[in-house]
Amino acid sequence: MQLLLIRHAQPEYARVNLGRADPSLTEQGLVQAGRLVEALAPYRIARLFSSPQLRALQTAQPLADRQKLPVEQIKGLAEYDYDLDHYIPFETAKELGSDAYKRILAGHLPDFVDAELFRTRVLTSVDQVVSSCAHEETAVIVAHGGVINIVLQDLLGLELPLTFPIEYASVTRILVSRTGRRRVASINETGHVRDTLRV
Template identity: 55%
Template sequence: MQLLIVRHALPERITVAEGPADPGLAELGHRQAGRLPQALAEYDIARIVTSPQRRARETAAPIVEATGLTPEVDEELAEYDSQMDHYIPIHEARDRAPEVFERIRGGLLPEFVDEDAFRARVVGAIERVVAGSRHEDTVAVVAHGGVTNVFLQQVLGLPRPLTFPLDYTSITRVLVSRNGNRRVASVNETGHVRDLLHH
């Protein structure tokens, strides 16, 4: 089977007084997400699984509309920051949260994250997707940069949890063979949104 792991599109920066921040997509993010149906048109997608966070669900919406599939929401695919009272897009964090930015740029999760627990949660969620799919299925998993990275860390045996800089609306493909082997076919495909990314 094939996993198409999509990072969400650009969200809004928000801070809330109570409860976790759960931003939706910025206007540019909606444009980015709107490119996904064409980018994924060559695949016969059998299932769409998303993080519960609004930015992931809104990114998945154009794929849902194009395929007519009902999205499955898995709470375990939430990002490591899902309980924070604010959200800062990573390209703004360089100025607004420089210490966190430097850790992430160095391949490390923020200090408040229990790395082992986060990775175990994410890997467990994706393994349930695999177990619940047929060998011939292609499944779109719409989630987050941290989620994608710790799964790749597990598959590739990497020392750090955040090895790959992943762009908004990027696509990472992982192939699962009949004998259970996982092979990373591509990371951070962005040809469909290259003109809509901050660099």
């Protein structure tokens, strides 16, 4: 089977007084999400999975509409910031020069994250997707930069959890053999949204 790992499109900055922040996409993000429809048109997509976070669900929706597929939410595919009362887009964090930004840039998870717990729930959730799909199927997972990086760290045997700067609405392809062996076919394909991304 084939897994297409999609990072959500560009989200808004968000901060709330109570509960957790769950930002929607920006206007640019909605454009990026729309472009995924044509970018993924060559694939015969059988299943569509998503993180429960709004930015991922909104990214998945145009594809779901075109493919006439339900969006199957899996909480374990949520980003490590799921319970925070704020969301700061990476480009804004860079401008602020935050400690979290510096850690992420160096390839490390923010210090508030239980790295092993995050890794375990992400890999368990991806296993759940693979086991629920037929071998000949192509499945899409719309998730987050941290989630995709954890999958790549596991498959490539990387030391750092955040090695790759996964771009908004990018496509990373994973191939799964009949024996269950997984290999990385591509990382961070962005041709369909290159003009919408910051350099």
